[in-house]
Amino acid sequence: MSSLLRGALVQLRVVHALALRETRTRFGAHRLGYLWALLEPLLWIGTFWGFFAIAHRQAPDGMDVVPFLATGIIPYSMAMQTAEKGSQAINGNKALLFYPHVHTLDLILARGALEVATLTVVLLVITGGWALFTEGFVLDDALRVATGLGLAGLFGMALGLVLCAAGVMTNSVDRIRGPLFRPLFWISGLFFTANAIPTRVREIMLYNPILHCVEMVRDGWFPTYHARYADPGYVVLWIVGLAFVGLTLERKVRSKVQLT
């Protein structure tokens, strides 16, 4: 067996064990642990559904309002929540780096995989539950949906890795994360589509890779919506760029992580 393959097997084993462990620590602490993962996005959807109702607004292009909001919030969370969990991977798990073959990257991969899996289930539960009360479940192109969700998750992991490594060098990362990323909630297409905004605004908005992911998911989900501006290649470029920066930083700070 080549050493590369053996290394990959060790890493796979470690990530698997970490993901199982994260499941316990993330959801096992409260009696309603798993339920909270579902309730939080549900509350977001409920709130904005209320806004839409008050403002007499409809979801655009014949989309149903609850799936419309769900397909916005879930990909967004898949990117941002994964990035947040990833950025705290070292601080929350210092004890784990005690074991020589557990690396920062494994912690981020395990946390990311758990977020992506959880949010995918949440999306299916919400839209499935909604379908019970309406005309039925519609999913136009599952592969396109999966691509959008997967890219959002990978983007979150790559961003989390950069933040995590930068966090070892300076404490200010935690402080700038809020002001830097919270605005993304309003400009990532959670409540609108790229097709529906003015061209000049759109040109700027399309620099945001999360908007592309949301557009891809909606395009795949709704037979009536066609995302003209979604570009998977653009998101992949972001992921590759961030991963390169993140991995380089991680190598640089590796010897600086204080275990004790």
Added chain:
Amino acid sequence: MIARATPGWAERLQRLWAPGDGPSSAAPPIDAPGSIELRGVTKVYRTHAGDHVVLDRIDARFDQTESVGILGRNGAGKSTLLRILGGAEQPDAGRVLRHGRVSWPIGFSGGFNGSLSGEENCRFVARIYAADIDYVVEYARAFAEIGEYFRMPVRTYSSGMRARLAFGLSMAIDFDVYLVDEVTAVGDSSFQEKCVRAFAERRERSSVIIVSHQLGTIRKYCDKCAILRRGRLELFDDIDEAAKSYEAMS
């Protein structure tokens, strides 16, 4: 033309990405399991008061089925050396060559997640080392003798209970090299007896490296001794000789 004194960014990037001690260095045996070699290992901690050289160009070889004790005062860098031997920390310069499976530094508590139970922690460690989960859990439970606490969160444990579990867990997994950090304080005398017996049994096929600031511990467990002082490691074949040198220090 002016020669550039500092390396350019491309060069530094290249150096950063050069292959080093990656995750595969902790992988299963290649040849002569149970030996570790240090070549010019240096570790420097940067503090506000300036650079502090903890390990200074250490060359050493720990052979198969040897049990070596490393003596040193508090703060001499014993735990750092152990973490570098295990691979949890990287040296600033030099290389560590490991043959065989090396344990994590076995000591008081490190590596347990407080919100998980002792059993869950054992399952996790068994998984990452690809050991038989049921066997590891059962062995650790029987060895630690902490009763009902085994199923309770580790944060409710006393430090003695943590150490018992940590010790039992590390004994449950077959390592070629055991790295041990200050075993003396673990448990009462009957538990210590058990540790001595467990080690004696392991010593037939594995090597043990123990760091301590107490000569008594080293005498009990080891047949060779080294002294770590001022960043240098000095090896003695005879423990009495080391004892003389160590006592002369104070």
